[in-house]
Amino acid sequence: xxxxxxxxxxxxxxxxxxxxxxxxxxxxxxxxxxxxxxxxxxxxxxxxxxxxxxx
Amino acid sequence: xxxxxxxxxxxxxxxxxxxxxxxxxxxxxxxxxxxxxxxxxxxxxxxxxxxxxxxxxxxxxxxxxxxxxxxxxxxxxxxxxxxxxxxxxxxxxxxxxxxxxxxxxxxxxxxxxxxxxxxxxxxxxxxxxxxxxxxxxxxxxxxxxxxxxxxxxxxxxxxxxxxxxxxxxxxxxxxxxxxxxxxxxxxxxxxxxxxxxxxxxxxxxxxxxxxxxxxxxxxxxxxxxxxxxxxxxxxxxxxxx
Numbered sequence: 071x072x073x074x075x076x077x078x079x080x081x082x083x084x085x086x087x088x089x090x091x092x093x094x095x096x097x098x099x100x101x102x103x104x105x106x107x108x109x110x111x112x113x114x115x116x117x118x119x120x121x122x123x124x125x
Numbered sequence: 126x127x128x129x130x131x132x133x134x135x136x137x138x139x140x141x142x143x144x145x146x147x148x149x150x151x152x153x154x155x156x157x158x159x160x161x162x163x164x165x166x167x168x169x170x171x172x173x174x175x176x177x178x179x180x181x182x183x184x185x186x187x188x189x190x191x192x193x194x195x196x197x198x199x200x201x202x203x204x205x206x207x208x209x210x211x212x213x214x215x216x217x218x219x220x221x222x223x224x225x226x227x228x229x230x231x232x233x234x235x236x237x238x239x240x241x242x243x244x245x246x247x248x249x250x251x252x253x254x255x256x257x258x259x260x261x262x263x264x265x266x267x268x269x270x271x272x273x274x275x276x277x278x279x280x281x282x283x284x285x286x287x288x289x290x291x292x293x294x295x296x297x298x299x300x301x302x303x304x305x306x307x308x309x310x311x312x313x314x315x316x317x318x319x320x321x322x323x324x325x326x327x328x329x330x331x332x333x334x335x336x337x338x339x340x341x342x343x344x345x346x347x348x349x350x351x352x353x354x355x356x357x358x359x360x361x362x363x364x365x366x
Contacts, residue, residue, distance in 0.1 A: 080204075107323060
């Protein structure tokens with residue numbers, strides 16, 4: 071069951087960094103400049119990838 | 126996304142997973158014989174086939190496209206960041222490259238491989254877990270583009286290719302450039318995930334689907350930059366070799 075969860079969702083760290091990236095994108099989407107969300111999410115996800123690569 | 130894109134993406138992603146499953150089945154076959162090992166793998170593949178059929182029908186019943194895009198986009202993002210992160214760590218030397226021969230030797234030495242029932246379960250679970258990622262790619266790329274049949278056929282073609290190569294070589298497929306494939310597939314899958322997830326949240330991409338190649342270029346070039354950056358940095362304390 072643990073392996074199944076890990077295969078589908080990854081580690082807790084993956085869930086946390088992806089969740090934070092999504093949160094940032096949502097904030098950008100509801101900001102006065104919603105077009106920023108298209109930049110914020112890719113940059114935040116690349117930062118997440120960097121974090122996962124280092125850990 | 127074009128049919129070729131679906132086929133190439135699914136074929137490459139599935140090949141990596143099938144190679145890993147093949148190593149497990151091959152190691153187990155030395156204990157319980159190739160017929161029983163193949164039967165265990167076939168049982169796992171049958172489960173995956175039923176899952177693919179069931180999820181395709183289930184997802185096709187969802188009328189709200191944004192909801193569907195959001196779910197699939199999230200899974201693709203989770204999958205993409207994992208694959209890209211792992212392949213960057215390996216390319217930068219923070220993590221050892223996946224070695225099929227070492228994996229094969231470790232499996233042969235494990236107590237489970239010596240016990241017939243445990244060995245059968247090892248082949249079944251190994252194929253099922255590796256195949257789950259294939260299922261995810263097939264469903265995510267297939268349902269969204271209404272080409273589940275094409276993506277499933279590409280995954281099947283990848284499986285047959287790996288089986289054929291394995292049958293000819295009679296040993297683990299150690300020469301498959303797994304990390305390069307994971308790097309490429311991870312970047313492209315992450316691009317699709319980003320595109321669909323944000324679109325589901327109501328974001329209108331200025332260039333429409335034309336934004337997809339730009340996203341892929343951003344992630345892949347960014348990932349190459351991260352590999353170069355990580356190579357120059359001291360290794361973190363928790364880094365695994």
